[in-house]
Amino acid sequence: MQAWNAHPVVITAAVTGADVTRADNPNVPYTSEEIADSSARSLEAGAAVVALHAREDDGTPSGRPELFRDAVERIRKSSPDALINVSTGGSGEMTLDERLGGLAASPDLCGVETGSMNFGDGTFITSPAAGREIISRATAQHTALEVEAFEVGHVIAALRLLREGVLPAPLRINLVFGVPGGIDASPQALDAMLRPLPEDAFWTVTCVGRHHERLLALALLHGARGVRTGLEDVSHISKGVLAPSNEALVRRIVGLAATLGRDVATVGQARELMRIGGR
Template sequence: MADWNTRPVVVTAAITGADVTRDDNPNVPYTPREIAESSLRSIEAGASIAALHVRENDGTPSGRPELFKEVIDAVRAGAPRSLTNVSTGGSNTMSIEERMGGLQARPDMCGVETGSMNFGDETFITPPAAAREIIARATKQGTALEVEAFEVGHIVSAVRLAREGVLPAPLRVNLVFGVPGGIDASPEALDAMLRPLPEDTFWTITCVGRHHQRMLALALLRGASGVRTGLEDVAYIGKGVLAPSNEALVTKLVGLAKTLGREVATVEHARELIGVE
């Protein structure tokens, strides 16, 4: 790990998600305009990537392509070189086709789950055939892929798909910790998730819940390629203090990275590091 701080770290802002609601934090954006404006403020605060879900105006998770397009068009108008990364996870109430709605908006990147899991009291199903279909559609239209890995088996599956030539190499993987039903948020869990990754993997860390700050700090010190924050992942900016906005969370993460000796990537450098023109 001698080179842990030699490359800038890419910051992602996860704007709204599908599970956190205004009952958890009243500042969660719902409408396309709110999501786009929050994305732009987060980019101004230091994020290079806006990770996007969309919702109906009442906060219901949605896969409608026109909502994704409205958000992405607005983000590109305000920050033309920033990166958009749409979810194909959606919510467990959506069909696989609905979950792929964001691809029609031609984002820079999209997530793909390489396995199923228990998610709280629900079961989130992504059959292997569905993952391959998402990968094929994204690759055909030139959208870069990021594997969303909630446990070690998801990484093992992703590595296998890369070896088979299904997933383009080098891998981009978002390691997700703290989701009930997924791997726990601990230093030992990070070691377990890193072990199967090829050396050239671009890996980002996400942590849901109260260990958010601790896991981000640990990842920064371990040489993470990217770190992610936002109201999708965490409702609080400090103990007992609700986060006022996504950009406030980004500002705090940028400060943490610099304190720990990591330079934060500009948008142009992020594109180079991730391999997206």
């Protein structure tokens, strides 16, 4: 069993998401230029990966390939070596083709859900067939995959796809806590999500809402390979104080990692740890 601080931790900046709006925090980026600028500043602050959704200029979630391409091209112009992860979640109203719009930007990796769930007051559907289609299309263009797991059943489903050879190794998995309808944000929940994982899995922790920093701290002490922060996940940087930017959230988690004795991975180290080669 590896020591909890054996490897540097990979920080992902989730800069905009699909659900958070400027009513939640006026600093949420909407346009491709805003998303790219916020991503570049987050990378400078210590992130190695940026997780992208696309938005129309009014903030509406979008699957338009041209928006993803514009944002990705802008990010790569300023940060050519950064890892870019595009969402295939989009929104519950999108078709599967719309959810896959980000693949047109040739990202380094993309997310894939391995099950459906209640999401707040709605239901987000990813059927087994849809999950397999996302995996197939991403793999065909040599885009790496990251499983987005919102409850223990999603972890088990990912392991089954891995055993069946549908999901290519290595397993990269983002364990998401605190989404209404998903697993809660608690120490017991973290233990439950980690229990099925193989030793060599690259696992990242995301926590939505008020327990964000506490659960990320717990994950760091458990040896998390990665943690995620950003305005997609949390609107406040401290109690009652809105986060001024994505990079401010990244800097806070960089400081938290240092306090807990974890080094922060460079982009090169992140590529090695996640086993993702150059483009």
